[in-house]
Amino acid sequence: MPETYNPQLGREHSYPYEHRDEERDWHWGMIININRCINCNTCSFACKSTWTSGKGEEYMWWMNVETEPYGGYPMGWDMRLLDDLGDDETIFEAAEDGEKVKGYIAQKEEWEYPALGDDQVHGEYPTGDVVESDLENDEYHDMWQFYLPRLCNHCKNPACLAACPRKAIYKREEDGIVLLDQERCRGYRKCVKSCPYHKPMYNPETGVSEKPVGCFPRIEEGNVPRCVSSCIGKTRLHGNINRGPDAGHPGGNTSAAAGRSPVNYLAKSDEKIALPLYPQFGTRPQVFYMPPYHVPPEFLTQMFTPNTADKQNEWPGSTFEESIKIVQDRVRNPSHHTLGILQLFGATTRLIETYTVKENRVKGWDRKGNKVVDMPFEEEMEVREGEMWTNQP
């Protein structure tokens, strides 16, 4: 089986297919700021109303928000797999004979309750005490919860693609979106079993499996996916995760900023602030989360880092727990530049390819180099002259 270098782990591991010689110029990627998420599930409803309101899809939520640690759709999906894997072992390396990927089939009743644990919290009621978080003093909420939006990661090492015996799942050349060919699929459900995030789902009415489509009809038109554009919490930013610092002007338009995309900056710059969900699975997921800063780092280390004793990748800090703490602090106290990028979240339905942050203004351009956002950090306060105006009519 071919070996592939996984930068999220900082090492090589096996993957059933050879990668392209060079990375795509454009690859689907997303940033989610968990600290802004209010668990309204507007994203979930937006996705479902767009893609899965047909027969056989009643139970399907391609996009869902789970309240950690009790939520889970399907229930216990991450616990189960974490338990099955050895230290520093990807799902590809752990695969048993005759299989490409280590996975498990979630039972039907584990898919039944999409809102399981919604808004619940873990911990002891602080009788006679308070619950407090103070990052400078390594203090985190000892009674905690957080909201984890979950969707297809359009992985660079997709497990569903690796597992499909019919090769009916593929990664699009132009944008890296992973699609399941509805005409070719025969319903073996190897993808349902192998995806560690449990996003391919089986449709008993049609007899074939389905998986999230990355809103490709919208991407093709230059718009961000529904879960991003519908997010009233302004938790999300979508764009070209592959556009690095050396990239030129989008569309050759020199009036637009050159350089990296805002999602690339948040996920991959020296000021890295967003981390993948369970990178230890080895799939190189392309959704990156700004972790919750009130939550104990031990749990987050398990969830958002490879969680190995020996830290091999290039993330900040000398251990993964340190990485988490550094990123938590960056999220709690963002730099001026990051704060500028945060204003782009939810500002437009258009895909933002490049951007600038100058003083207290942020601008964004699309793939053709057209300006799509130009806004201040703060709105000007307006006061009407004249005594006839009142704020208490």
Add this chain to the structure above:
Amino acid sequence: MSLSRRDFLAAAGTGAVGSLIGSAWGATQTVDSITQVDNPLKSYPNRDWEQVYHDIYSYDRVDWTVCHPNCTQSCALNFYMKNGVPIRAEQIYHEEEGSPGPGSPGGYEEAGVSRHWNPRGCMKGLTLHRRTFEPSRIKYPMVRKGWSPDDPNPEGRGEDEFERVSWDEAIDLIAEKMASLEDEKRFHIFNAIKADGLITRHGAGRRLASIFGGCEWTEYDWYADLPPGHVITTGYQTSDADASAWRAADYTIMQGKNLIHNKLADNHFLQETRERGGKMVGVYPDYSPTVQKCDRWLPVRPGSDPAFALGMAHVIIDEELYDEEFMRKFTTLPLLIRQDNGKYLRAHEVFPDHEPPAEDSEERHEENDWGDFVMLDENGDPVPVTREEVGDEMGATPQLEVDTDVSLADGGSVAVHTDFVRQKSNIMENYDPETVEDITTIPADALRTTAREFADAEKAQWFTGEGINHWFHSNDSLQRTIFFVQSMLGNIGERGAGYYNYSGQYKIELLDGYPSYVNPDGNAAHGMYPGYAFAFFGGEQLDAHEIRGDFDRELDLVPQGDAEEPVVPTNAESYTMSKPTILWTMNCNLLNQTKHQEHVIENFVKHPDTSNELSIVSDMHMTYSARHADIVLPVPSWLECDYPDITVGPENPFIHMDHGVMDSLYDTKQDGEAVALVAEKLDEKIPPEERNVDSYRAYFDKFLDDDKDVRDYIQQTLDAGMTTRDIDVEDIEDGPERLQLKTYPRIPFYSQINEDRPFYTKTGRMEFHKEEDRFLELGRADLDHIESPEGTPYGVNKKWDEAKDEENPLYHDEEYQFYFNTPHPKYRTHSSWGMTDWNLIWASRDFGSTNADPEGTERLVDDFSFPQGEGETEETPPLGEAFVEMHPEDAADIGVENGDYVRISGKRGDLVVRVMISERQRPRSAGDMGQLTIWHGWWPQHFPDDEENDDSVKGYNVTTNIWLDPAQETDDLVHKSVFGDPNISEEVEDDIVWKGAELEHGYEETVWAPTGTNRDDLVEVEKYEEADWWPGDARKDELFQDYVSGSLQGGDS
């Protein structure tokens, strides 16, 4: 409860996915793979199939409208239409490619705000089309079979079947009954939230009540979650800012306000404070979802909230962290108060040549009719001060700390002190942090830290909300004390600083042209006092005092008497106590939301002697209220409306106009049209000489005549208001506009603080000590913590030093007693969306599932499609059911596991509901009683029957109470409407001056009247039955402990 559900789950569990395989295997055998795929990671040969998803995504056209339920937010949404049917909704952005509506130019851009407001519209708006197609829709007009105009037979309400009638028949029955009334006041309109259907919908109902001479109630007075402490302190209904102002705060206290769930659309502005360096502290009895976002959570005993704010005040006073200049300029704190009678010292009492106020109290409702006030200047000399002398207009620099005798003009002298000395001495004596810890269970050192940080912040804001407003004393003392703290710190009148509430439906306040529509030609509906309906129209001989609680029976409560001969409060002639003969409810599920539900159903709805004769309900859905009506009128959803209407919201600057996007599915009419048809019939049935106006029809002719345009009513209303007079209907047809207010973002009391305008009080200042007789009689003239009249283990309705050593006689069994908490839900707005499939699945949390119910969606469509014309229905809840959250310790005490059923019993009723184990609830071991939480707004169908009590009323509100606060039963509280238009009337052209709703004295509906029927409550809980089915529970997984500690896998374990 259905056994088949359990059977099904057992089968589903064992069969699991295996049962799904058959058809797929069959398919595989017959199809060969033809296309060769080499490496699907690199490329894929045939991608034509992708058209499948393009087809799913495609649409014919886009139209837009506005979702505006009683969350008070109002969000414009695009609806994507295919074959005339809306297939999905998307939020509107500033106009740009990919966000086609509304019109051009469009989006929020034309409203003059930045992209920070993008996007707006939550998951409820995104299922508005599913709600429109929901089986619980009312499809045609219906009349209850047991009802006839001569024999209303109210006992059959809620049980009799309905039969279909034509619109013409229904309208004729209503008009006939109205025409037969001997007293027009017996016609009552009940509107819920006036501003969400102002003109062409239920606003028309109020217009009809006004010209007919009837009465109008609002949901405010009925469900009642207003913050009266705001009126007491500032004279204004409530002080809220545009959401975009929140972000500027350096420090935020969230107290009993689950803003993360009940202001969804613009919530991000709050979350963004923290990434801009702001700190956030939460004060809640439970781990409210908002606690997740807080840097610190102070767990508080339910109902003890005022003591927390008093403790904050203690630290700020004790450590002299306050802003004396602000206190001198804008508050009563430097004013002198007579120690003998608790009244503010008047200038004419001290200065012989100072003109006294009018003798006749009937006339004391004009400006300056209360006399002027007195302060001591820096030399210790008394100086008079008028209500206009505020801010920089003050002639002197008064002392804050005065406790002395003052010589009077009549030669005597009187002991006086300043308001500050009065509040300070009480607070210093009674509310040190250690005492506050005893009251609230909040650790004293955490309180001190919070107070210091809060005082140190440049801009600090404080939120309270509906939860607290339902507590008897919290909606008064707490709110007044928060204003006290904020004014000591100068945190009023600037962006990022303030005290907000965001509860109640006062959206209407922002549309000052509205009265010109609903009160045409000076005809105004009589105000109604629905809180009293509970007591006076009930069948039982309920003593008003008993209803209110254990207050002094000698107290001169205002509306004494019975329904036949009501005593109308002085200066409130426009109020009526008349019993409704006809009650027409629009846009409100009033019986589902009512407190003390069982009493209201038995006595107000179904009692042969005391109920009304005709109950009409206009609604989209067959709600609990509609099921108890005599005549049911179906209305269209917002997607189906023929006529546009306007709406505004209290936490955003927009005025929106909606309009339908699709044809009506059923035989519906908008309220405005139904009302117009009734008006037309009234002209036929009532001779001209007996009419209240020349023609009823004439006030609604734009609904009826083809050559007229109902949008003219909207335009006339816009023209009549200061906030809207430059806005044209055409403008808002193309997209939202911004209201014309003093500032953007709207900052409450901006003019008071920055331009020295008086507050809407007697003194022109924020008032902390109150001199009105009722406050003095009740011992509530100053800032104090008082224990609840019912919801406390301690002495009831007493200050802490007395209460702490007593026990509430109702607190008889500490083993099983709990506070009962009914917070506003997230996936519903009150009861709306309560039956929409996806919302119900999520609202049911652990118990929500398409498949948990055997027939799932099938049942929703087939069996729950009440009514089928004959009133048949299956009441089994599809897709999910109600639950009560309970702390695991407390559940274990009564042998209850997740999913089991319990019976919750209170003084007023009981209910059966299933338990959801929830660590976020306050356990009894926290020091007093535990807390039970049921999210508000469930439909009765979501609760199982109590087999031992078949006839019982089902609902989350059966145990709650309907006490009225006697402090609010007064007509002498000066507030904004007393002054007519705000203090700016001379600047405003006379023809658009709003003179108030002709209720300018004393009571004002939804502002100052009993605006809260409280629900402080004690309940007991016992196991009822074991679960017949239950979901999985991650907590029970053997891996969970390792998972939650982060040691399940990996090198650090």
